[in-house]
Amino acid sequence: MRPKVKIPGNGNPNAGPEFAPVTLQWLTGGMSGPPVQESAKKLADLKGIFFDRAALALLDPDKEIYRVRWWAPVSPGDEGGLFWGVTILQPGKVGDEYFMTHGHFHANRTRAEFYTPVRGKGLLLRMDEQRRTWGEEMAPGTLHAISGRHAHRVVNVGDEPLIFWACWGSDAGYDYAVIRERGFGARVVEHNGRPALVPSE
Amino acid sequence: MRPKVKIPGNGNPNAGPEFAPVTLQWLTGGMSGPPVQESAKKLADLKGIFFDRAALALLDPDKEIYRVRWWAPVSPGDEGGLFWGVTILQPGKVGDEYFMTHGHFHANRTRAEFYTPVRGKGLLLRMDEQRRTWGEEMAPGTLHAISGRHAHRVVNVGDEPLIFWACWGSDAGYDYAVIRERGFGARVVEHNGRPALVPSE
Numbered sequence: 306m307r308p309k310v311k312i313p314g315n316g317n318p319n320a321g322p323e324f325a326p327v328t329l330q331w332l333t334g335g336m337s338g339p340p341v342q343e344s345a346k347k348l349a350d351l352k353g354i355f356f357d358r359a360a361l362a363l364l365d366p367d368k369e370i371y372r373v374r375w376w377a378p379v380s381p382g383d384e385g386g387l388f389w390g391v392t393i394l395q396p397g398k399v400g401d402e403y404f405m406t407h408g409h410f411h412a413n414r415t416r417a418e419f420y421t422p423v424r425g426k427g428l429l430l431r432m433d434e435q436r437r438t439w440g441e442e443m444a445p446g447t448l449h450a451i452s453g454r455h456a457h458r459v460v461n462v463g464d465e466p467l468i469f470w471a472c473w474g475s476d477a478g479y480d481y482a483v484i485r486e487r488g489f490g491a492r493v494v495e496h497n498g499r500p501a502l503v504p505s506e
Numbered sequence: 507m508r509p510k511v512k513i514p515g516n517g518n519p520n521a522g523p524e525f526a527p528v529t530l531q532w533l534t535g536g537m538s539g540p541p542v543q544e545s546a547k548k549l550a551d552l553k554g555i556f557f558d559r560a561a562l563a564l565l566d567p568d569k570e571i572y573r574v575r576w577w578a579p580v581s582p583g584d585e586g587g588l589f590w591g592v593t594i595l596q597p598g599k600v601g602d603e604y605f606m607t608h609g610h611f612h613a614n615r616t617r618a619e620f621y622t623p624v625r626g627k628g629l630l631l632r633m634d635e636q637r638r639t640w641g642e643e644m645a646p647g648t649l650h651a652i653s654g655r656h657a658h659r660v661v662n663v664g665d666e667p668l669i670f671w672a673c674w675g676s677d678a679g680y681d682y683a684v685i686r687e688r689g690f691g692a693r694v695v696e697h698n699g700r701p702a703l704v705p706s707e
Contacts, residue, residue, distance in 0.1 A: 327649040329622060331532055336649075378618075378651035385616030385654055385675060415586030417579075419673055421530060448528040448537075450579035453586055472620055472673040474586060 327376050327389075332423050334391040334468040336374040345372040346407070348399075353485065354407060356492060356505070357400030370395055370404050379475050386475030394427070394459060394467040401494040405430075408458025408489065412478025418457070419472045420449040426463030428493055428500060431455040438490035440502055443469065453477065456484060460493040462500040528577050528590075533624050535592040535669040537575040546573040547608070549600075554686060555608060557693060557706070558601030571596055571605050580676050587676030595628070595660060595668040602695040606631075609659025609690065613679025619658070620673045621650040627664030629694055629701060632656040639691035641703055644670065654678065657685060661694040663701040 327338035349366035375390025397404045408430065411418070420429060420443070427443035433455055441449060443459065451457050461467040491502040528539035550567035576591025598605045609631065612619070621630060621644070628644035634656055642650060644660065652658050662668040692703045 327651075328647045329649050330647060331624065376649065376651065379653075385614065385618060385678075387618040387620055387651065387673065387675075389620050389622075389649060389651070389673075413586065417586060417588040417676075419588055419590050421590075423532065446529045446531060448530050448539075448577065448590060450528075450577065450588065450590070452580075472588065472590075474588075474675070475618075477586075 329391075329470075331470075332468075334374070334393045334423070334466075334470075336376065336391060338376070340376050340378070341374055342377065343372065343374045346370050351407060354405070354488060355399040356402055360400035364399065368395075368397075370397075371406055377475065381475060382478070383475045387472055388475055389470070389472050391468065391470050392459065394425075394461045394469075396425075396461050396464050396466065398495060401496070403428075403460045403462050403493050403495065403500065405460040405493065406458050407481065408456055408484045410456045410480040410483060411453040411474075412480045413474075413476055414453045416453040416474040416477035418451040418453075418474075418477065420451065420457075420459070420469050421471075422447060422467060422469035425461060425465050425467030425469075427467040427469070428460040428462050430458040430460060430489055430491070430493065432457075432489045436487075436490040436506070438502070440491075440493065443467070456489065458484070458489060460500070462493065530592075530671075532671075533669075535575070535594045535624070535667075535671075537577065537592060539577070541577050541579070542575055543578065544573065544575045547571050552608060555606070555689060556600040557603055561601035565600065569596075569598075571598075572607055578676065582676060583679070584676045588673055589676055590671070590673050592669065592671050593660065595626075595662045595670075597626075597662050597665050597667065599696060602697070604629075604661045604663050604694050604696065604701065606661040606694065607659050608682065609657055609685045611657045611681040611684060612654040612675075613681045614675070614677055615654045617654040617675040617678035619652040619654075619675075619678065621652065621658075621660070621670050622672075623648060623668060623670035626662060626666050626668030626670075628668040628670070629661040629663050631659040631661060631690055631692070631694065633658075633690045637688075637691040637707075639703070641692075641694065644668070657690065659685070659690060661701070663694065
Protein backbone atom coordinates (compact mmCIF):
# COMPACT_ATOMS: atom_id res chain seq x y z
CA MET A 306 0.00 0.00 0.00
CA ARG A 307 1.09 3.52 -0.62
CA PRO A 308 1.48 5.62 2.52
CA LYS A 309 -0.29 8.88 1.76
CA VAL A 310 -3.82 9.11 0.43
CA LYS A 311 -5.48 12.37 -0.43
CA ILE A 312 -9.08 12.60 -1.55
CA PRO A 313 -9.30 14.87 -4.59
CA GLY A 314 -11.55 17.84 -4.26
CA ASN A 315 -12.10 21.48 -4.81
CA GLY A 316 -10.15 22.66 -1.77
CA ASN A 317 -6.69 22.24 -3.24
CA PRO A 318 -4.63 25.41 -2.74
CA ASN A 319 -2.74 24.81 -5.97
CA ALA A 320 -5.87 25.08 -7.98
CA GLY A 321 -5.52 28.72 -9.03
CA PRO A 322 -8.20 31.06 -10.28
CA GLU A 323 -9.15 28.96 -13.29
CA PHE A 324 -10.49 26.31 -10.93
CA ALA A 325 -13.76 28.13 -10.27
CA PRO A 326 -16.54 25.68 -11.01
CA VAL A 327 -18.90 26.33 -13.88
CA THR A 328 -21.67 23.98 -14.90
CA LEU A 329 -23.47 23.89 -18.26
CA GLN A 330 -26.96 22.78 -19.11
CA TRP A 331 -26.29 21.85 -22.70
CA LEU A 332 -29.69 21.81 -24.23
CA THR A 333 -31.16 24.87 -22.54
CA GLY A 334 -28.13 27.17 -22.70
CA GLY A 335 -27.78 27.31 -18.93
CA MET A 336 -24.45 28.26 -17.36
CA SER A 337 -24.12 28.49 -13.60
CA GLY A 338 -21.33 29.25 -11.18
CA PRO A 339 -19.76 32.36 -9.62
CA PRO A 340 -17.64 33.46 -12.60
CA VAL A 341 -20.45 33.30 -15.16
CA GLN A 342 -21.25 36.69 -16.70
CA GLU A 343 -24.43 37.59 -18.55
CA SER A 344 -25.66 40.40 -20.73
CA ALA A 345 -28.72 41.00 -22.89
CA LYS A 346 -29.35 43.02 -26.04
CA LYS A 347 -32.71 44.65 -26.46
CA LEU A 348 -34.19 45.85 -29.71
CA ALA A 349 -33.28 49.44 -28.76
CA ASP A 350 -29.61 48.40 -28.56
CA LEU A 351 -29.72 46.99 -32.07
CA LYS A 352 -31.93 49.40 -33.96
CA GLY A 353 -29.15 50.47 -36.31
CA ILE A 354 -28.69 46.99 -37.76
CA PHE A 355 -32.22 46.46 -39.13
CA PHE A 356 -33.30 47.78 -42.52
CA ASP A 357 -36.98 48.61 -42.02
CA ARG A 358 -37.16 51.65 -39.73
CA ALA A 359 -40.93 51.94 -40.04
CA ALA A 360 -41.44 48.35 -38.90
CA LEU A 361 -38.91 48.91 -36.11
CA ALA A 362 -40.85 51.88 -34.77
CA LEU A 363 -43.90 49.67 -34.22
CA LEU A 364 -42.05 47.17 -32.00
CA ASP A 365 -41.32 47.31 -28.26
CA PRO A 366 -37.79 48.76 -27.88
CA ASP A 367 -37.41 46.80 -24.63
CA LYS A 368 -37.92 43.46 -26.33
CA GLU A 369 -34.97 41.17 -25.69
CA ILE A 370 -33.37 39.99 -28.92
CA TYR A 371 -30.54 37.96 -27.47
CA ARG A 372 -28.77 37.07 -24.27
CA VAL A 373 -25.19 35.94 -23.83
CA ARG A 374 -23.68 34.02 -20.91
CA TRP A 375 -19.96 33.38 -20.76
CA TRP A 376 -17.00 32.43 -18.65
CA ALA A 377 -13.78 34.40 -19.04
CA PRO A 378 -11.27 32.46 -16.92
CA VAL A 379 -8.54 34.94 -17.88
CA SER A 380 -8.65 38.65 -18.72
CA PRO A 381 -9.72 39.90 -22.14
CA GLY A 382 -6.56 40.43 -24.17
CA ASP A 383 -4.52 37.77 -22.37
CA GLU A 384 -2.51 35.85 -24.93
CA GLY A 385 -3.69 32.37 -25.82
CA GLY A 386 -6.53 32.05 -23.32
CA LEU A 387 -10.02 30.85 -24.19
CA PHE A 388 -13.53 32.02 -23.35
CA TRP A 389 -16.64 29.85 -23.40
CA GLY A 390 -20.19 31.08 -23.78
CA VAL A 391 -23.71 30.62 -25.04
CA THR A 392 -26.12 32.85 -26.95
CA ILE A 393 -29.89 32.59 -26.80
CA LEU A 394 -31.32 34.42 -29.80
CA GLN A 395 -35.08 34.95 -29.87
CA PRO A 396 -37.26 34.30 -32.92
CA GLY A 397 -38.97 37.21 -34.65
CA LYS A 398 -38.61 39.75 -37.44
CA VAL A 399 -38.35 43.47 -38.02
CA GLY A 400 -40.48 43.76 -41.13
CA ASP A 401 -39.30 40.83 -43.24
CA GLU A 402 -35.83 40.72 -41.67
CA TYR A 403 -35.15 38.06 -39.06
CA PHE A 404 -33.81 38.84 -35.58
CA MET A 405 -30.03 38.58 -35.49
CA THR A 406 -26.93 39.30 -33.46
CA HIS A 407 -24.92 42.47 -34.06
CA GLY A 408 -21.94 40.62 -35.50
CA HIS A 409 -18.29 41.57 -35.59
CA PHE A 410 -14.84 40.91 -36.92
CA HIS A 411 -12.21 39.86 -34.41
CA ALA A 412 -9.79 42.70 -33.70
CA ASN A 413 -7.04 40.13 -34.12
CA ARG A 414 -7.83 38.61 -37.51
CA THR A 415 -5.78 35.48 -36.79
CA ARG A 416 -8.12 34.43 -33.95
CA ALA A 417 -10.78 31.83 -34.74
CA GLU A 418 -14.04 30.86 -33.03
CA PHE A 419 -16.34 27.83 -32.86
CA TYR A 420 -20.14 27.94 -32.79
CA THR A 421 -22.37 24.95 -32.23
CA PRO A 422 -26.16 25.10 -31.80
CA VAL A 423 -28.20 22.83 -29.58
CA ARG A 424 -31.68 24.17 -30.34
CA GLY A 425 -33.43 26.09 -33.09
CA LYS A 426 -32.75 26.91 -36.70
CA GLY A 427 -30.36 29.61 -37.80
CA LEU A 428 -28.11 31.01 -40.40
CA LEU A 429 -24.50 31.91 -39.70
CA LEU A 430 -23.65 34.89 -41.87
CA ARG A 431 -20.01 35.33 -42.72
CA MET A 432 -18.41 38.24 -44.52
CA ASP A 433 -14.84 38.56 -45.71
CA GLU A 434 -12.82 41.78 -45.92
CA GLN A 435 -14.09 42.33 -49.49
CA ARG A 436 -17.64 42.31 -48.07
CA ARG A 437 -18.54 39.06 -49.80
CA THR A 438 -21.24 37.57 -47.58
CA TRP A 439 -22.63 34.05 -47.38
CA GLY A 440 -24.80 31.94 -45.12
CA GLU A 441 -24.28 28.61 -43.42
CA GLU A 442 -27.20 26.68 -42.01
CA MET A 443 -27.23 26.17 -38.25
CA ALA A 444 -29.19 23.37 -36.62
CA PRO A 445 -28.73 21.29 -33.47
CA GLY A 446 -25.35 19.56 -33.72
CA THR A 447 -23.81 21.54 -36.57
CA LEU A 448 -20.29 22.73 -35.79
CA HIS A 449 -19.01 25.96 -37.33
CA ALA A 450 -15.34 26.91 -37.52
CA ILE A 451 -15.15 30.65 -38.00
CA SER A 452 -11.98 32.14 -39.37
CA GLY A 453 -10.81 35.34 -37.73
CA ARG A 454 -10.73 36.87 -41.21
CA HIS A 455 -14.52 36.67 -41.41
CA ALA A 456 -17.09 38.87 -39.72
CA HIS A 457 -19.81 36.69 -38.24
CA ARG A 458 -23.44 37.22 -37.32
CA VAL A 459 -26.16 34.75 -36.38
CA VAL A 460 -29.73 34.99 -37.66
CA ASN A 461 -32.67 33.11 -36.15
CA VAL A 462 -34.73 31.85 -39.10
CA GLY A 463 -36.91 29.51 -37.03
CA ASP A 464 -39.82 30.00 -34.67
CA GLU A 465 -38.17 29.06 -31.39
CA PRO A 466 -35.10 30.41 -29.56
CA LEU A 467 -31.82 29.60 -31.28
CA ILE A 468 -29.30 28.44 -28.68
CA PHE A 469 -25.66 28.03 -29.64
CA TRP A 470 -22.44 27.51 -27.71
CA ALA A 471 -19.21 29.24 -28.59
CA CYS A 472 -15.51 29.02 -27.78
CA TRP A 473 -13.14 31.84 -28.74
CA GLY A 474 -9.79 33.33 -27.88
CA SER A 475 -9.31 35.73 -24.97
CA ASP A 476 -7.09 37.72 -27.34
CA ALA A 477 -9.51 37.71 -30.30
CA GLY A 478 -11.05 41.06 -29.40
CA TYR A 479 -13.98 42.71 -31.13
CA ASP A 480 -14.11 45.00 -34.13
CA TYR A 481 -17.68 46.29 -34.39
CA ALA A 482 -17.05 49.42 -36.44
CA VAL A 483 -17.44 48.02 -39.95
CA ILE A 484 -20.68 46.28 -39.04
CA ARG A 485 -22.07 49.30 -37.22
CA GLU A 486 -21.35 51.59 -40.15
CA ARG A 487 -22.07 49.39 -43.16
CA GLY A 488 -23.60 46.15 -41.92
CA PHE A 489 -22.99 42.91 -43.75
CA GLY A 490 -23.00 42.58 -47.53
CA ALA A 491 -26.35 40.76 -47.39
CA ARG A 492 -29.44 40.62 -45.23
CA VAL A 493 -31.54 37.60 -44.33
CA VAL A 494 -35.24 38.13 -45.02
CA GLU A 495 -38.33 35.98 -45.24
CA HIS A 496 -39.18 35.54 -48.92
CA ASN A 497 -42.10 33.35 -49.99
CA GLY A 498 -42.16 31.94 -46.48
CA ARG A 499 -38.50 30.95 -46.46
CA PRO A 500 -35.24 32.62 -45.47
CA ALA A 501 -33.32 34.22 -48.33
CA LEU A 502 -30.13 36.25 -48.64
CA VAL A 503 -30.55 39.61 -50.35
CA PRO A 504 -27.61 41.85 -51.19
CA SER A 505 -27.65 44.95 -49.02
CA GLU A 506 -25.57 47.20 -51.27
CA MET B 507 -39.39 44.21 -52.94
CA ARG B 508 -35.69 43.78 -53.30
CA PRO B 509 -34.57 42.65 -56.75
CA LYS B 510 -32.15 39.81 -56.15
CA VAL B 511 -32.87 36.85 -53.94
CA LYS B 512 -30.36 34.13 -53.23
CA ILE B 513 -31.18 31.06 -51.17
CA PRO B 514 -28.38 30.47 -48.71
CA GLY B 515 -26.73 27.11 -48.87
CA ASN B 516 -23.57 25.13 -48.88
CA GLY B 517 -22.69 25.81 -52.51
CA ASN B 518 -21.35 29.31 -52.03
CA PRO B 519 -17.93 29.67 -53.68
CA ASN B 520 -16.79 32.17 -51.05
CA ALA B 521 -17.16 29.63 -48.32
CA GLY B 522 -13.53 28.57 -48.11
CA PRO B 523 -12.10 25.40 -46.63
CA GLU B 524 -13.43 26.02 -43.12
CA PHE B 525 -16.93 25.59 -44.48
CA ALA B 526 -16.75 21.79 -44.49
CA PRO B 527 -19.75 20.54 -42.58
CA VAL B 528 -19.27 18.71 -39.33
CA THR B 529 -22.10 17.49 -37.14
CA LEU B 530 -21.91 16.55 -33.48
CA GLN B 531 -23.95 14.11 -31.47
CA TRP B 532 -23.51 15.77 -28.11
CA LEU B 533 -24.39 13.06 -25.69
CA THR B 534 -22.73 10.12 -27.42
CA GLY B 535 -19.52 11.81 -28.55
CA GLY B 536 -20.33 11.37 -32.22
CA MET B 537 -18.68 13.61 -34.82
CA SER B 538 -19.42 13.12 -38.50
CA GLY B 539 -18.38 14.82 -41.70
CA PRO B 540 -15.50 14.54 -44.18
CA PRO B 541 -12.89 16.48 -42.17
CA VAL B 542 -13.35 14.53 -38.94
CA GLN B 543 -10.24 12.62 -37.88
CA GLU B 544 -10.13 9.77 -35.40
CA SER B 545 -7.49 7.86 -33.49
CA ALA B 546 -7.49 5.30 -30.72
CA LYS B 547 -5.06 4.42 -27.94
CA LYS B 548 -4.77 0.82 -26.87
CA LEU B 549 -3.35 -0.42 -23.60
CA ALA B 550 -0.12 -1.34 -25.41
CA ASP B 551 0.28 2.30 -26.47
CA LEU B 552 0.02 3.46 -22.86
CA LYS B 553 1.83 0.81 -20.90
CA GLY B 554 4.50 3.22 -19.66
CA ILE B 555 2.02 5.40 -17.80
CA PHE B 556 0.62 2.78 -15.42
CA PHE B 557 2.33 1.85 -12.15
CA ASP B 558 1.53 -1.82 -11.72
CA ARG B 559 3.50 -3.72 -14.39
CA ALA B 560 2.41 -7.13 -13.08
CA ALA B 561 -1.27 -6.21 -13.37
CA LEU B 562 -0.62 -4.74 -16.81
CA ALA B 563 0.89 -7.99 -18.05
CA LEU B 564 -2.37 -9.80 -17.29
CA LEU B 565 -4.50 -7.51 -19.46
CA ASP B 566 -5.16 -7.59 -23.21
CA PRO B 567 -2.67 -5.19 -24.83
CA ASP B 568 -5.20 -4.59 -27.65
CA LYS B 569 -7.84 -3.27 -25.30
CA GLU B 570 -8.93 0.21 -26.33
CA ILE B 571 -8.43 2.72 -23.52
CA TYR B 572 -9.57 5.85 -25.32
CA ARG B 573 -10.60 7.21 -28.68
CA VAL B 574 -10.38 10.78 -29.91
CA ARG B 575 -12.31 12.43 -32.74
CA TRP B 576 -11.50 15.94 -33.82
CA TRP B 577 -11.82 18.60 -36.48
CA ALA B 578 -8.76 20.64 -37.38
CA PRO B 579 -10.13 23.31 -39.74
CA VAL B 580 -6.63 24.80 -40.06
CA SER B 581 -3.17 23.24 -39.92
CA PRO B 582 -1.50 22.38 -36.61
CA GLY B 583 0.75 25.28 -35.70
CA ASP B 584 -1.34 27.92 -37.49
CA GLU B 585 -1.54 31.01 -35.30
CA GLY B 586 -4.81 31.64 -33.50
CA GLY B 587 -6.87 28.83 -34.98
CA LEU B 588 -8.99 26.44 -32.96
CA PHE B 589 -9.54 22.69 -32.96
CA TRP B 590 -12.62 20.90 -31.64
CA GLY B 591 -12.77 17.31 -30.50
CA VAL B 592 -14.14 14.64 -28.22
CA THR B 593 -12.55 11.89 -26.15
CA ILE B 594 -14.24 8.65 -25.16
CA LEU B 595 -12.32 7.12 -22.26
CA GLN B 596 -13.26 3.60 -21.23
CA PRO B 597 -13.77 2.51 -17.62
CA GLY B 598 -11.38 0.06 -16.02
CA LYS B 599 -8.21 -0.24 -13.97
CA VAL B 600 -4.66 -1.52 -14.18
CA GLY B 601 -4.33 -2.97 -10.69
CA ASP B 602 -5.85 -0.26 -8.51
CA GLU B 603 -5.08 2.57 -10.95
CA TYR B 604 -7.92 3.84 -13.12
CA PHE B 605 -7.72 4.07 -16.91
CA MET B 606 -6.55 7.49 -18.03
CA THR B 607 -5.30 9.53 -20.95
CA HIS B 608 -1.59 10.01 -21.55
CA GLY B 609 -1.69 13.72 -20.71
CA HIS B 610 0.57 16.53 -21.84
CA PHE B 611 1.66 20.10 -21.44
CA HIS B 612 1.02 22.43 -24.35
CA ALA B 613 4.22 23.17 -26.23
CA ASN B 614 3.12 26.82 -26.14
CA ARG B 615 2.44 27.39 -22.45
CA THR B 616 0.25 30.43 -23.13
CA ARG B 617 -2.36 28.30 -24.95
CA ALA B 618 -5.44 27.26 -22.99
CA GLU B 619 -8.01 24.49 -23.50
CA PHE B 620 -11.59 23.76 -22.44
CA TYR B 621 -12.95 20.34 -21.45
CA THR B 622 -16.60 19.59 -20.81
CA PRO B 623 -18.01 16.11 -20.16
CA VAL B 624 -21.42 14.89 -21.26
CA ARG B 625 -21.32 11.40 -19.80
CA GLY B 626 -19.52 9.51 -17.06
CA LYS B 627 -17.51 10.40 -14.01
CA GLY B 628 -13.93 11.54 -14.13
CA LEU B 629 -11.10 13.38 -12.59
CA LEU B 630 -9.14 16.03 -14.43
CA LEU B 631 -5.56 15.88 -13.17
CA ARG B 632 -3.55 19.06 -13.49
CA MET B 633 0.13 19.51 -12.77
CA ASP B 634 2.10 22.72 -12.73
CA GLU B 635 5.75 23.14 -13.72
CA GLN B 636 6.77 22.43 -10.10
CA ARG B 637 5.00 19.06 -10.41
CA ARG B 638 2.29 20.00 -7.92
CA THR B 639 -0.67 17.87 -8.97
CA TRP B 640 -4.37 18.15 -8.13
CA GLY B 641 -7.68 16.75 -9.25
CA GLU B 642 -10.90 18.37 -10.38
CA GLU B 643 -14.12 16.36 -10.54
CA MET B 644 -15.64 15.87 -13.99
CA ALA B 645 -19.32 15.08 -14.45
CA PRO B 646 -21.87 15.82 -17.18
CA GLY B 647 -22.03 19.60 -17.58
CA THR B 648 -18.91 20.60 -15.69
CA LEU B 649 -16.73 23.05 -17.65
CA HIS B 650 -12.98 23.04 -17.14
CA ALA B 651 -10.70 25.89 -18.18
CA ILE B 652 -7.20 24.50 -18.45
CA SER B 653 -4.30 26.91 -18.33
CA GLY B 654 -1.51 26.25 -20.79
CA ARG B 655 0.86 26.28 -17.83
CA HIS B 656 -0.68 23.05 -16.53
CA ALA B 657 -0.19 19.53 -17.79
CA HIS B 658 -3.57 17.81 -18.00
CA ARG B 659 -4.73 14.20 -17.94
CA VAL B 660 -8.21 12.74 -17.60
CA VAL B 661 -8.98 9.71 -15.43
CA ASN B 662 -12.17 7.66 -15.67
CA VAL B 663 -13.22 6.94 -12.08
CA GLY B 664 -16.70 5.66 -12.99
CA ASP B 665 -18.04 2.45 -14.46
CA GLU B 666 -19.19 3.72 -17.86
CA PRO B 667 -17.35 5.51 -20.70
CA LEU B 668 -16.33 9.06 -19.85
CA ILE B 669 -17.14 11.32 -22.81
CA PHE B 670 -15.85 14.88 -22.87
CA TRP B 671 -15.65 17.59 -25.50
CA ALA B 672 -12.64 19.85 -25.91
CA CYS B 673 -11.67 23.04 -27.68
CA TRP B 674 -8.01 24.08 -27.96
CA GLY B 675 -5.68 26.23 -30.00
CA SER B 676 -4.20 25.06 -33.30
CA ASP B 677 -0.95 26.59 -32.06
CA ALA B 678 -1.03 24.98 -28.60
CA GLY B 679 1.08 22.02 -29.61
CA TYR B 680 1.92 19.03 -27.44
CA ASP B 681 4.74 18.45 -25.00
CA TYR B 682 4.60 14.79 -23.98
CA ALA B 683 8.18 14.35 -22.81
CA VAL B 684 7.80 15.25 -19.13
CA ILE B 685 4.79 12.99 -18.75
CA ARG B 686 6.40 10.12 -20.61
CA GLU B 687 9.52 10.28 -18.48
CA ARG B 688 8.18 11.17 -15.04
CA GLY B 689 4.39 11.00 -15.19
CA PHE B 690 2.29 13.29 -13.04
CA GLY B 691 3.07 14.11 -9.43
CA ALA B 692 0.17 11.94 -8.28
CA ARG B 693 -1.75 8.87 -9.40
CA VAL B 694 -5.47 8.19 -9.11
CA VAL B 695 -6.20 4.84 -7.51
CA GLU B 696 -9.18 3.09 -6.02
CA HIS B 697 -8.84 3.20 -2.24
CA ASN B 698 -11.57 1.77 0.00
CA GLY B 699 -13.84 1.68 -3.04
CA ARG B 700 -13.34 5.35 -3.90
CA PRO B 701 -10.91 7.31 -6.07
CA ALA B 702 -7.98 8.82 -4.22
CA LEU B 703 -4.90 10.79 -5.20
CA VAL B 704 -1.62 9.27 -4.10
CA PRO B 705 1.73 11.03 -4.55
CA SER B 706 3.83 9.26 -7.15
CA GLU B 707 7.23 10.50 -6.01
